[in-house]
Amino acid sequence: MIGEIIFYLFVAITVASGCMVVFSRKLTYSVFALLVTFFGVAGLYVFLEADFLAAVQLLIYVGGVLVLLLFGVMLTGRIVDVRISHGSANRIVGGIAALSMAGILAFVILTTTWNTVGAHTISDTVTTIGNLLMTKWLLPFEIASILLLAALIGAAMLARRPGSE
Amino acid sequence: MNHLEVYLVVSAILFSLGLFAVITRRNAIAVLMGVELILNAANINFVAFTKFSTLTLDGHIFAIFVIIAAAAEAAVALAIILNIYNNFNTINVDEAASLRG
Numbered sequence: 697m698i699g700e701i702i703f704y705l706f707v708a709i710t711v712a713s714g715c716m717v718v719f720s721r722k723l724t725y726s727v728f729a730l731l732v733t734f735f736g737v738a739g740l741y742v743f744l745e746a747d748f749l750a751a752v753q754l755l756i757y758v759g760g761v762l763v764l765l766l767f768g769v770m771l772t773g774r775i776v777d778v779r780i781s782h783g784s785a786n787r788i789v790g791g792i793a794a795l796s797m798a799g800i801l802a803f804v805i806l807t808t809t810w811n812t813v814g815a816h817t818i819s820d821t822v823t824t825i826g827n828l829l830m831t832k833w834l835l836p837f838e839i840a841s842i843l844l845l846a847a848l849i850g851a852a853m854l855a856r857r858p859g860s861e
Numbered sequence: 862m863n864h865l866e867v868y869l870v871v872s873a874i875l876f877s878l879g880l881f882a883v884i885t886r887r888n889a890i891a892v893l894m895g896v897e898l899i900l901n902a903a904n905i906n907f908v909a910f911t912k913f914s915t916l917t918l919d920g921h922i923f924a925i926f927v928i929i930a931a932a933a934e935a936a937v938a939l940a941i942i943l944n945i946y947n948n949f950n951t952i953n954v955d956e957a958a959s960l961r962g
Contacts, residue, residue: 707871714875717894718882730894733875737901740868744912749904749924756928761897761935768890768939772946790884794877801873810865812913824918825925833922840929847933854940857947 703743710736727765734758745818748825868909876902889942889952893935900931 709732716729734757741750829837875898882895904924911920945957 794881798877851940
């Protein structure tokens with residue numbers, strides 16, 4: 697019962713802060729709402745017994761991506777300027793597209809009879825994920841590391857000021 | 862908390878919000894945040910289906926790869942945005958249109 701309440705609290709937090717990311721007028725507010733959204737998603741992962749993923753979510757999204765976004769906001773926005781609050785275009789078209797997409801998805805989700813397996817607990821996620829990464833998914837793992845290296849070098853090259861060799 | 866549909870609906874809502882942000886926002890960083898929302902929605906789906914409809918952890922692995930791709934994408938996209946800002950003095954995606962895109 698108490699778990700149920702906490703779960704729906706996490707759902708509410710995730711959805712509400714997601715709305716704030718999209719609808720808030722100030723960009724910095726959006727970024728901080730995104731922080732809360734990531735926390736909420738991590739909470740959902742915990743409820744799905746994905747403890748390792750929840751930790752990864754907090755480390756990489758909150759610790760990495762969000763700090764990057766914040767850097768981006770601070771470096772590109774003139775803080776006192778109005779332009780840091782983001783205007784938006786074609787709201788009607790976007791609203792129709794997003795609403796119809798949500799409607800179609802909700803309809804499909806609620807009318808489909810999903811093939812679910814019976815209640816089972818996932819244990820030892822870290823060990824299992826480690827084994828899978830080193831055996832079945834070894835090649836994608838290596839490719840991902842090369843991708844990260846390329847992204848690191850590329851981002852450093854792109855972001856450097858021209859002429860500062 | 863033991864219903865697959867709840868997770869899927871949350872993920873659908875997050876996806877639609879991200880889509881809305883990508884379509885309507887003019888600020889490039891806000892567009893990027895919409896993309897992050899969409900990727901998170903996909904990840905919720907992967908993890909939910911791992912819990913409810915399979916006995917393996919392959920969905921977790923896929924979610925990890927999605928997170929890796931998201932991190933790389935955010936880094937490169939922000940570097941590009943900083944460059945656009947340095948060259949055009951704006952990060953409005955409608956104004957950076959030298960390629961007539």
